[in-house]
Amino acid sequence: MTTAISYALLTTFTVLLSYTSLSHGLLQPRRISHGLSASGKYLTRDELWFNQTLDHFSPIFSLFFLCPQDHRKFGQRYYEYLDHLRVPDGPIFLMICGEGPCNGIPNDYLSVLAKKFEAGVVSLEHRYYGKSSPFNSLATENLKYLSSKQALSDLAAFRGFYQATLNVKFNRTGKVDNPWFFFGASYSGALSAWFRLKFPHLTCGSLASSAVVRAVYEYYEYDQQIGESVGPECKPVLQEINKLVELGLKVNNKAMKALFNATELDVDADFLYLIADAQVVAVQYGNPDKLCVPLVEAKKNGSDLVEAYAKYVKEYCVGVFGLSAKTYSRKHLLDTRITPESADRLWWFQTCTEVAYFQVAPANDSIRSHQINTEYHLDLCKSLFGKGVYPEVDATNLYYGGDRIAATKIIFTNGSQDPWRHASKQTSSPDLPSYIVNCHNCGHGSDLRGCPQSPMIIEGDSKNCSSPDAVNKVRQHIIEHIDLWLSECRGVLRSSM
DSSP: OOOOOOHHHHTSSOOOOOSSSOTTTSOOTTSOOOOOOSSSOEEEOOOEEEEEESOTTOOSBOSSSBOOOOOOEEEEEEEEEOTTOOTTTOOEEEEEOOSSOOOSEEOSHHHHHHHHHTOEEEEEOOTTSTTOOSSSOOOGGGGTTOSHHHHHHHHHHHHHHHHHHHHHHTTOOSSOOOOEEEEEETHHHHHHHHHHHHOGGGOSOEEEETOOOSOEEEOTHHHHHHHHHHOTTTHHHHHHHHHHHHHHHHHOHHHHHHHTTOTTOOSHHHHHHHHHHHHHHHHHTTOHHHHHHHHHHHHHHTOOHHHHHHHHIIIIIITTTOOOGGGGOHHHHTOOSOOTTTHHHHHHHHIIIIIEEEOOOOSSSOSSOTTSSHHHHHHHHHHHHOTTOOOOHHHHHHHHOGGGOOOSSEEEEEETTOGGGGGSOOOOOSSSOEEEEOSTTOOTTHHHHOSSSSSOOGGGOOTTSSOHHHHHHHHHHHHHHHHHHHHHHHHHHHHHO
């Protein structure tokens, strides 16, 4: 039987999340969590630990015989920042960490909200990621407890634990609760929404920023949105570049890959995925002009488009974001050791089992290569995790409701240029308000991060957004909903005392 990793082993390596060195700070387009700057822009980076249950769904008994309940535990990392908390009854804002290491509480727009509402802020690292790994190895058989369902139960257990610690800290007796509000962006935005759905009694409401609540088997809208976001002048240039790269692979495979420092990618489709993702990086994170301006200029001047694109990849994607061919290497993705780069393998397991989000080329007018298709993704899943691994997209959407989630008091926000917004909830209702932040450089999580979304901007300042008013208007709506739902929650808490 495998055993849980001890705290000593968990602390044997330090994960530095950065947009200037890949590790997993880069929110790779085929991974969707938000990364943090390593330049000290945190409210806190002081690690705390919680003893978490490994399997929340371990059966106590079966129909015919007793089954031993699984009591195994593992260390889960978390952070707290209480400088703004109104003691003892101020709200607690829980920022959910997603599919990457959680290295602290960032000083983004959530810190502004915490000041305004006199709230404490806590953040819990997702199981398996960063330093919160239950096992010594990430072999497929050890990943059976990596799921959104287990992660949601982690959050519920942590909330109970942390509320109890606050009560002790503030010398409160009996069962006393602070009002809680949950926050997340991208995959963790989906977790924020799903938590309110499954545990409505444990949170006054949720902010689901760029929340990918709809599992998608063939996510061709991703490529279509990139084409729409870059516009009619840039899109055909990107399409031409992809065709030239494919032709170059046939003429001189090694030379083409060497131009992008990607000779380690033996599978051509893996290389073409890198080429496609490099185009997405600028659009998704609020810097579309970094991509389009030099390429459109190169086209007008009759310059070599592939060389111009390679220059953009090296200087911007690699130089600023830390994009690396290693992320697309099957040798790397097959590595079961726990390292700072393990998030790549872990997120592929979640996509290959639960949510897919397979970013396939549309049948017509695609930007990315048609080699990036459904068969490519399924083959990759099989190569990494063995036969029988398949994304249960229908089951996931049935369980959570997809973009027809039947919950209340969830705020959905999406950037107009973000290719992930089509996996979110974009229709609004009184109980589930949904807002689109419309501007030229409003991408993934712009309501929390400002513009551009990377590198990180202190307090998510909106001044560099092409339309600061658009961002600020949505933020005002967020404040109004939080204010209303917290006040309603306090009324319920007072009446129950």
